[in-house]
Amino acid sequence: MVYFFSKPCKILFMSSPSISRSQPSSLERGEFGERLRTERIAQGYSLADLAQRLDITKGYLSRLELGKAKPALEMIDRIAKVLNIDPGSFQVLAGYLPTDVKQILYRHPVEASEMLRETFGEYEVNRKSTEQGGNGQQPVVRTAELEHTVTNRKNLYEVVHGDCFDWLDHRAPGSVHAVVTDPPYGLKEYTPEEKQKLRRGRGGVWRIPPTLDGYTRNPLPRFTVLTTEDKTELQDFFVQWATKIFRVLVPGGHVFVATNPLVSHLVYIALEEMGFEKRGEIIRLVQTLRGGDRPKNAHKEFENVTVMPRSSWEPWGLFRKPCEGRVQDNLRKWKTGGLRRLSEEQPFSDVIKSSPTRGSERDIAPHPSLKPQAFMRQIVRAALPLGEGVVLDPFMGGGATIAAACAVGYHSIGIESDLEYYQMAAQAIPQLATLQN
Numbered sequence: 343m344v345y346f347f348s349k350p351c352k353i354l355f356m357s358s359p360s361i362s363r364s365q366p367s368s369l370e371r372g373e374f375g376e377r378l379r380t381e382r383i384a385q386g387y388s389l390a391d392l393a394q395r396l397d398i399t400k401g402y403l404s405r406l407e408l409g410k411a412k413p414a415l416e417m418i419d420r421i422a423k424v425l426n427i428d429p430g431s432f433q434v435l436a437g438y439l440p441t442d443v444k445q446i447l448y449r450h451p452v453e454a455s456e457m458l459r460e461t462f463g464e465y466e467v468n469r470k471s472t473e474q475g476g477n478g479q480q481p482v483v484r485t486a487e488l489e490h491t492v493t494n495r496k497n498l499y500e501v502v503h504g505d506c507f508d509w510l511d512h513r514a515p516g517s518v519h520a521v522v523t524d525p526p527y528g529l530k531e532y533t534p535e536e537k538q539k540l541r542r543g544r545g546g547v548w549r550i551p552p553t554l555d556g557y558t559r560n561p562l563p564r565f566t567v568l569t570t571e572d573k574t575e576l577q578d579f580f581v582q583w584a585t586k587i588f589r590v591l592v593p594g595g596h597v598f599v600a601t602n603p604l605v606s607h608l609v610y611i612a613l614e615e616m617g618f619e620k621r622g623e624i625i626r627l628v629q630t631l632r633g634g635d636r637p638k639n640a641h642k643e644f645e646n647v648t649v650m651p652r653s654s655w656e657p658w659g660l661f662r663k664p665c666e667g668r669v670q671d672n673l674r675k676w677k678t679g680g681l682r683r684l685s686e687e688q689p690f691s692d693v694i695k696s697s698p699t700r701g702s703e704r705d706i707a708p709h710p711s712l713k714p715q716a717f718m719r720q721i722v723r724a725a726l727p728l729g730e731g732v733v734l735d736p737f738m739g740g741g742a743t744i745a746a747a748c749a750v751g752y753h754s755i756g757i758e759s760d761l762e763y764y765q766m767a768a769q770a771i772p773q774l775a776t777l778q779n
């Protein structure tokens with residue numbers, strides 16, 4: 343296998359928003375400018391290019407970036423639109439309070455201020471320091487709801503163009519804390535021949551998009567075409583893969599692996615054979631257009647028959663590398679072994695209501711298997727029980743896992759072997775990460 347090249351990609355988020363003042367301080371203006379500059383560079387605009395798109399002078403754009411001019415709300419909206427970024431976070435960085443946030447604060451003054459204090463304030467830091475016996479200087483762990491607006495996401499992720507098997511061989515043992523991934527199941531569907539057919543929109547294991555009720559379906563791989571030989575190959579693939587991820591994971595590290603009801607058993611057996619413990623299965627409840635069809639070319643004759651159930655869920659295998667000693671020992675030493683709770687009252691749960699990936703996400707990353715942010719953020723968040731460590735997605739695709747990790751403030755690494763998808767992910771991650779759920 344060929345080892346391509348590793349290209350670190352810098353993170354694009356800047357610092358913490360101020361919540362309530364309407365006149366920006368110089369610091370806040372600096373934050374807005376810094377964020378604007380980072381986004382501009384990440385999206386490949388020169389000062390002149392972006393100024394032209396915004397219909398302003400290069401000098402004015404430069405003053406905005408340097409924090410020397412205060413942008414009007416209308417200008418912020420224009421910038422956000424061109425850069426495809428949520429205008430709310432830009433408004434906050436520039437010292438404005440977005441209308442919807444203002445309404446929430448006015449309608450729920452007590453709950454809102456408590457929630458903010460718990461999330462960003464002293465209470466959270468103190469509680470963490472007590473739990474860890476630390477000095478209170480640890481970074482604050484954020485709650486899922488506010489994560490897309492949080493601080494200092496610099497250097498949070500790295501994306502690599504390469505073959506994950508080779509990459510895993512070069513990675514230091516015990517240097518990854520969780521794996522969250524959606525592998526290429528049919529094995530066939532991501533071969534160069536099949537990808538070429540997909541890109542040409544013609545046949546292969548990828549279904550040609552049929553239309554239904556005026557909507558065009560996205561192409562989907564057909565798992566029912568796998569032969570016995572394909573299945574053996576699939577299992578061998580996962581045995582090899584499991585051996586390699588077992589080596590790089592720390593004890594107690596979890597693996598969340600997306601699968602489908604037709605082949606999940608093959609994957610699960612491979613992981614168990616390689617030493618992982620099965621810890622359950624996450625059920626992503628999602629209505630798809632897969633299955634539910636009448637017999638081909640005999641619809642009328644067998645109108646009350648369906649060949650396969652209409653698929654309404656997607657299984658994600660949940661595995662763990664065995665802990666060293668008790669879970670509490672492992673948590674102390676390796677920061678892994680458990681799953682992060684939703685809150686003090688609510689544990690992470692194994693059924694998650696979801697929807698197909700939104701059009702707005704597909705527009706940002708038009709990968710044929712892109713997973714939705716709303717779902718990915720929930721599982722990625724659960725994968726690091728203390729919010730510390732590195733999440734790996736060895737089959738990164740359009741970057742949904744890495745964007746989700748960014749959104750929840752986790753460090754992550756994504757590997758993708760296809761150059762086009764790698765470039766797509768590198769560009770899409772910052773944008774996906776800022777989308778509101």
Ligand SMILES: C[S@@+](CC[C@H](N)C(=O)[O-])C[C@H]1O[C@@H](n2cnc3c(N)ncnc32)[C@H](O)[C@@H]1O
Nearest residue numbers: 505506524711712713737739740742758759760
């Ligand atoms: C099912 S897709 C992942 C989609 C991803 N979850 C997303 O939301 O965009 C699997 C990806 O793995 C990539 N891939 C296949 N074999 C690989 C390998 N050996 N190393 C790295 N990436 C690989 C494929 O090119 C494909 O983009």
